[in-house]
Amino acid sequence: MGDFYQNGIITTLHHLADRPIEEVEEELTRFGRKRPLALILPSLFSELEGPALSHIIDEISQVPYLSEIVIGLDRADEEQFRYARQFFSKLPQHHRILWNDGPRLRALDAELQALKLAPKEAGKGRNVWYCMGYILASGRAESVALHDCDVTTYSREMLARLIYPVANPQFNYEFCKGFYARVSDGKINGRVSRLLVTPLLRALKKVFGEIEYLQFLDSFRYPLAGEFSFRRDVLTDIRIPSDWGLEIGVLSEMHRNYANNRLCQVDIADQYDHKHQDLSLDDMEAGLSKMSIDITKSLFRKLATQGYTFNTETFRSVKATYYRIALDFVETYHNDAVMNGLQLDIHAEEMAVEMFSRNIISAGEQFLSNPMETPFIPSWSRVSSAMPDVFDRLIEAVELDHQEFMAE
């Protein structure tokens, strides 16, 4: 539990008291009669074999208020899809699996590719995009939550708190982002969020001034959280990137499409842990290094759409400003850790900051050398205007896969 301070320019909903989960779920069940509720789970087949997802599914099976669960399954062959059908069959709620690598969805994807309307890159962005299309197509849900499948500290409370702000019919929120303390096993994690995103946003504010867009992003207490919820109409016009810029891309779209009072963030957990990726100090194409480049480019691109111009000198100033701010943050986090009896490896933190500084320059170079590069996937409204029966076809493909591979 924390304080009740409102930072930034969007509403923060805090964890101020413990409520029995049954009471909250009863309320959500009531809300669900007016606004049916759904959940999207973007997952990799490999996650079905780890401990996190089994526990997540055990928890979700006890949730009484969901009308639909949409599972986006990536990197699964036929046998693995069969296994997935079995794995998810313990969910008592209505659920469907999008077998993204199966022949039916691949065929639809190929047709969309031919029209230049499909995601160019495989990955979480593409998976989420198809799941969003499915929610629009099925029309079963009015409010939807989405979370990662590698959360090792998952609980039903987390989902209830995540979906509540868009489920309560008396609230006017279109979108809600989750936040939490990424602290576990005596360590402070969240390296990209803490050591790249926040100091970079502060640096960009110093270089470009207190732009509203930067204030908006800086209001989110965990901008990279993979947990968010939204009303269905948000999905029609949203353009999301297929790379690691996904989370920042979604926030940017919300900023473009809605007034700040329709957006909020919610404290969903006192502690949060997940699968950690490698920093990849020596490989810009992998791990947190690639993630930091994608995120930085997405920020540069967004500022460019607002009329700001960049050249090599700008990137040098951004990098130098960032570096100074980030080093101060390392000291701040270290002191926070020490006072709480947690560990923080200053050397590892500073190595991460050095890598992120280099990557700011590389992201800048890539941005200048390829200004036409856009990882954005078209909005579903554009896709359905180019292929009017796309929603029926998506539903049909998923239903046929569902029937053909019945869970034993």
Ligand SMILES: O=C(O)[C@H](O)COP(=O)(O)O
């Ligand atoms: O949110 C983040 O900063 C990245 O996903 C990395 O997180 P981690 O340091 O907890 O692995």
